[in-house]
Amino acid sequence: MANQTNPKPQPSDGKSNSPSGRSPSWLLYILLALLLGQAIFYFNGSQTEEISWSRFKQEMLGNGDVYKIDVINQQKAEVYIKSEALNSSRYPEVDSSQAGPHFTFNIGSLDNFQETLDANQETTGNSIDLAFQERTDWVGSILSWTLPILIIIGIWIFILRRMRPGAGMGGGGGNIFDIGKSKAKLFEKGSSDVTFKDVAGLEEVKVEVKEVVDFLKNPSRYTKLGAKIPKGVLLVGPPGTGKTLLARAVAGQAEVPFYSISGSEFVEMFVGVGASRVRDLFKKAKQNSPSIIFIDEIDAIGRSRGKNAAMQANDERENTLNQILTEMDGFGTNTGVIVMAATNRGDVLDRALLRPGRFDRQIYLELPTRTERKAILEVHTKPLAMSDDIDLDTLAAQTPGFSGADIANVCNEAALIAARRSKEQVEMKDFYDATDRVIAGLEKKSKIISEGEKKVIAHHEAGHATASWFLKHADNLLKVSVVPRGRSLGAAWYLPQEHVIYNTDQFMDRICTALGGRAAEEIIFGKVSSGALDDLEKVTKQAYTMVAYYGLNEKLGNISYYDSTGQSEQSLQKPYSEATAQVIDEEVHKLVETAYQRTLNLLRDHRSQLEELAQLLLTKEVAFKDDLVAIFGERTQEVEA
Numbered sequence: 001m002a003n004q005t006n007p008k009p010q011p012s013d014g015k016s017n018s019p020s021g022r023s024p025s026w027l028l029y030i031l032l033a034l035l036l037g038q039a040i041f042y043f044n045g046s047q048t049e050e051i052s053w054s055r056f057k058q059e060m061l062g063n064g065d066v067y068k069i070d071v072i073n074q075q076k077a078e079v080y081i082k083s084e085a086l087n088s089s090r091y092p093e094v095d096s097s098q099a100g101p102h103f104t105f106n107i108g109s110l111d112n113f114q115e116t117l118d119a120n121q122e123t124t125g126n127s128i129d130l131a132f133q134e135r136t137d138w139v140g141s142i143l144s145w146t147l148p149i150l151i152i153i154g155i156w157i158f159i160l161r162r163m164r165p166g167a168g169m170g171g172g173g174g175n176i177f178d179i180g181k182s183k184a185k186l187f188e189k190g191s192s193d194v195t196f197k198d199v200a201g202l203e204e205v206k207v208e209v210k211e212v213v214d215f216l217k218n219p220s221r222y223t224k225l226g227a228k229i230p231k232g233v234l235l236v237g238p239p240g241t242g243k244t245l246l247a248r249a250v251a252g253q254a255e256v257p258f259y260s261i262s263g264s265e266f267v268e269m270f271v272g273v274g275a276s277r278v279r280d281l282f283k284k285a286k287q288n289s290p291s292i293i294f295i296d297e298i299d300a301i302g303r304s305r306g307k308n309a310a311m312q313a314n315d316e317r318e319n320t321l322n323q324i325l326t327e328m329d330g331f332g333t334n335t336g337v338i339v340m341a342a343t344n345r346g347d348v349l350d351r352a353l354l355r356p357g358r359f360d361r362q363i364y365l366e367l368p369t370r371t372e373r374k375a376i377l378e379v380h381t382k383p384l385a386m387s388d389d390i391d392l393d394t395l396a397a398q399t400p401g402f403s404g405a406d407i408a409n410v411c412n413e414a415a416l417i418a419a420r421r422s423k424e425q426v427e428m429k430d431f432y433d434a435t436d437r438v439i440a441g442l443e444k445k446s447k448i449i450s451e452g453e454k455k456v457i458a459h460h461e462a463g464h465a466t467a468s469w470f471l472k473h474a475d476n477l478l479k480v481s482v483v484p485r486g487r488s489l490g491a492a493w494y495l496p497q498e499h500v501i502y503n504t505d506q507f508m509d510r511i512c513t514a515l516g517g518r519a520a521e522e523i524i525f526g527k528v529s530s531g532a533l534d535d536l537e538k539v540t541k542q543a544y545t546m547v548a549y550y551g552l553n554e555k556l557g558n559i560s561y562y563d564s565t566g567q568s569e570q571s572l573q574k575p576y577s578e579a580t581a582q583v584i585d586e587e588v589h590k591l592v593e594t595a596y597q598r599t600l601n602l603l604r605d606h607r608s609q610l611e612e613l614a615q616l617l618l619t620k621e622v623a624f625k626d627d628l629v630a631i632f633g634e635r636t637q638e639v640e641a
Contacts, residue, residue: 001021002410004236016057019178021638022290028119029086033149040146040566047106047469048101048102048103049050049077049080049093049094049102049103050103050104050105050106051103051105051244052105053105053107053108053472055483056077056079056103056105057116059090060079060081061116061117061124061126062120063090063122063558064086064124064126065081065085065090065091066080066081066082066126066128066600067081067128067129068078068080068082068100068128068129068130068131068342069083069117069128069129069130069131069132069133070101070131070132070133070134071107071110071113071130071133072133072484073134073135074110074132075106075107075134076104076105076106076107077104077105077106077107077113078100078101078103078104079100079101079102079103079105080100080101080102080350081094081100081102081103081235082279082609083096085101085154094272099630101300108516116588117129117130117584122233125373130352143515147191170195174321176370177200177215179572184260184324185261185282186257186259187251187256187257187259187260188258188259188282192243192282193252194248194249194251194252195249195252195253196249196252196253197295197426198249198379199242199246199249200218200372200375200376200378200379200404200442201242201368201369201372201373201375201376201404202241202246202365202372205235205246205363205365206246206249209233209235209246209249209250210253210365212230212233212250212292212338212340212361212554213250213253213254214336215229215230216254216256216290216292216336216578217254217255217256219290219336224597229336229338230338230340230361231328231329231338231339231358231359231360232328232338232339232358232359232361233338233339233340233341233356233359233360233361233363234298234339234340234341234343234344234346234349234354234359234361234362234363235247235340235341235342235363235364235365236340236342236343236344236346236362236363236364236365237344237364237365237366238344238365238366238367238403239344239403239405240401240403240404240405240406240407241365241366241367241368241403241404241405242365242407243296243342243344244296244342245341245404246365247260247294247296247340247342250294251290251292251294251326251341254292255283256288256290256291256292257288257291257292258291258292259281259284259285259291259292259293259294260292260294260296261281261293261294261296262295262296262297262300263295263296263297263298263300263301263302264297264300264301265277266278266300266301266320267292267316267317267320270467271314273317274301274317274319274320274323275320275322275323277320278320278323278324278327279323279327279359279416280533281293282327283392285337286336286337289336289337290336290337290338291336291338292338292339292340293335293337293338293340294339294340294341295339295340295341295342295343296341297342297343298341298344298349299343299344299345299346299349300347300355301317301320301324302321302324302341302343302349302350302353303317303321303348303350303351304348304350305321305350320348324353324355325352325358326360328357328358328522329357329358339358339359341359347361347564348524356596360555364623367401367402368402368404368407369404369498370397370400370498371396373395373396373398373399373402373407374392374393374395376407376408376410377392377396377407377474378392379396379608380407380408380411381411382414384411384414384415384426385424385425385426386425387425387426387427387428388536389427389428390426391443392527395410395431395435397495398432398435398495399435400495400496400498401496404531406438409438410431410434411431411434411436413434413437413438414431414433414434415430416434417430417433417434417437420428436481436485436493437485440485440491441485442485442488444484444485444562445585447484449489453489454482454529454618455574455614456525456529456615456617457490457531457617458482458490458617459483459490459520459521459524459610459611459614460490460517460518460520460521460529460532461480461481461482461490461491461492461516461517461614462520462532462610462613462614462617463519463520463521463523463603463610464480464492464513464516464517464520464609465477465480465492465516465517465613465623465628466516466520466602466603466606466609466610466613467513467515467516467519467599467602468492468516469628469632470632470634471509471513471602472495472505472509472605473497473505473506473508473509473510474509474510474512474513475494475497475513476495476497476509476635477491477492477493477494477495477625477627477628478493478494478495478624479493479622479624479625479628480493480613480621480622480623480628481493481494481617481621481622481623482617482618482621482622482624483621486584488534489531490617504546504552507542507546507552508595508598511539511542511543511591511592511595511638512543512595512598512602514535514539514542514639515532515535515539515592515595515596515599516599516603517531517532517535518532518535518536519596519599519600519603520603520610522600523600523604523607523610524610524614539592540588540592541597543588543591543592544584544588546559546591547584547587547588547591548560548562548582548584549561549562553587553591555583555587556580556583556584556587561574561575561576563575606632609631609632612631613627613628616631
């Protein structure tokens with residue numbers, strides 16, 4: 001939410017537009033004027049040339065050119081030269097028409113000065129008019145004691161202006177006196193450019209959120225029946241599913257003030273700052289009620305209290321959470337303020353925060369389905385110049401597991417790729433390449449791979465493809481590539497079937513597919529390589545999930561050690577005994593080995609087709625669906641190893 005509400009223009013009344021009504025610039029102008037005046041006075045009064053005592057004594061007194069001396073404050077002497085001496089060539093630096101004084105010098109010792117004059121008068125007989133004067137530099141004297149006071153006053157005015165409530169809001173942000181003030185951004189009606197029309201694929205969620213906005217617009221419709229307006233709505237879902245976008249749409253649709261802030265903005269190094277900001281935020285929201293407060297990433301301050309306190313003690317965060325709990329449902333009234341919050345870690349939030357009366361509604365945002373992905377693609381492809389061959393249904397089918405943010409990234413990458421290729425329109429091939437770029441990373445054409453390694457990689461990927469083609473429950477294969485991308489040296493691209501639940505046969509087919517690469521290496525080369533690291537990691541996690549979580553193991557039976565509350569993450573102990581852990585390890589090993597032997601038997605039966613596909617990959621680097629059909633024949637879901 002980068003847009004800030006623009007203040008409405010106010011009619012000019014001749015005053016300063018600064019928040020305090022006037023600016024301290026007048027103080028600066030006065031200081032500059034005083035300094036300038038002193039400088040002018042100093043330079044205008046200092047045109048007399050200053051000389052040394054020796055020149056005065058030897059040249060001026062010795063020649064009898066002096067007729068008058070004024071001693072100023074018993075420190076400085078002003079010398080007046082006779083007119084006939086000025087007309088001579090001895091004093092070319094002095095204008096003969098100048099009345100004087102003509103020279104000045106510091107007398108040093110007054111007694112020595114007078115003795116020198118007396119001695120000169122006795123010797124030369126030249127009588128000099130000597131006068132003593134006392135002068136005061138009023139400007140210098142005044143500035144000597146007023147200037148420090150004015151500087152102190154100026155600093156004090158600056159500090160007071162910075163202490164003014166709201167002086168740092170949306171401004172410099174470095175004001176230490178505003179550290180306890182809320183940093184929430186206020187969105188008025190029409191200030192957000194995102195509406196519910198810009199949110200695709202979340203139809204059920206939008207219904208819930210629209211109802212919240214309607215609560216504030218038409219509260220009487222609900223209160224006349226005795227209903228209470230919900231106090232809080234929590235949006236929970238994986239990253240990129242549109243939680244913050246939905247909140248921005250609420251800001252664009254709501255005809256009430258909308259305060260947006262991140263959970264991390266409550267936390268500072270100073271004690272009590274978080275709670276103070278919470279109080280200030282709710283105070284502003286209540287003053288402008290009905291209103292909405294949106295806290296993004298609330299898990300930054302809403303984590304459960306008391307879990308492993310010895311290792312994760314954070315009193316300041318807990319104080320902030322306590323203040324939120326009090327503001328949302330404490331002794332004080334909170335009428336007309338609805339709190340919306342978003343997080344992708346709903347399992348770590350404190351139970352007191354989730355109870356009815358605080359966050360009454362918890363809305364879960366899942367990864368979009370195929371239909372929802374198509375709707376999201378329609379939104380993000382609107383600004384693109386697309387060719388006629390674009391098929392959004394195919395793109396939606398080829399992006400399973402993608403969030404809304406991922407799909408937006410694919411669309412942007414496709415446009416960048418088309419521009420890089422100097423095309424006038426974005427074509428389907430650009431979307432295919434963009435999908436590969438997002439999933440597997442940038443294509444590394446300059447990566448040096450030896451011929452021997454290429455053969456291993458080609459047979460490895462051919463093993464994945466062959467296994468998946470002849471397994472009933474494996475995902476549909478789209479293409480196979482041995483072009484290095486990201487950290488991968490090759491890849492097989494699938495079109496996953498989007499199931500809600502999986503049985504043992506489906507899990508086993510997926511594990512066999514993942515083991516197809518290593519099995520192919522063993523069959524063709526008689527030894528295996530390190531290239532199956534990612535495959536083995538996935539297989540191991542999947543096998544442990546089947547045994548320990550889903551209860552799909554006959555020996556362990558219908559037991560699950562999964563902890564949906566997330567408390568086991570904070571515990572150093574496992575929820576089962578050492579004996580059970582040994583049984584789990586043994587069953588996982590047995591399951592993986594069974595799947596591996598099954599994969600070896602499958603690939604041995606289709607070795608000729610595997611080698612044919614590997615040779616094709618060594619030649620073309622990429623094998624598409626038509627190439628696979630030509631090698632393996634049409635695939636049917638009834639085929640089973």
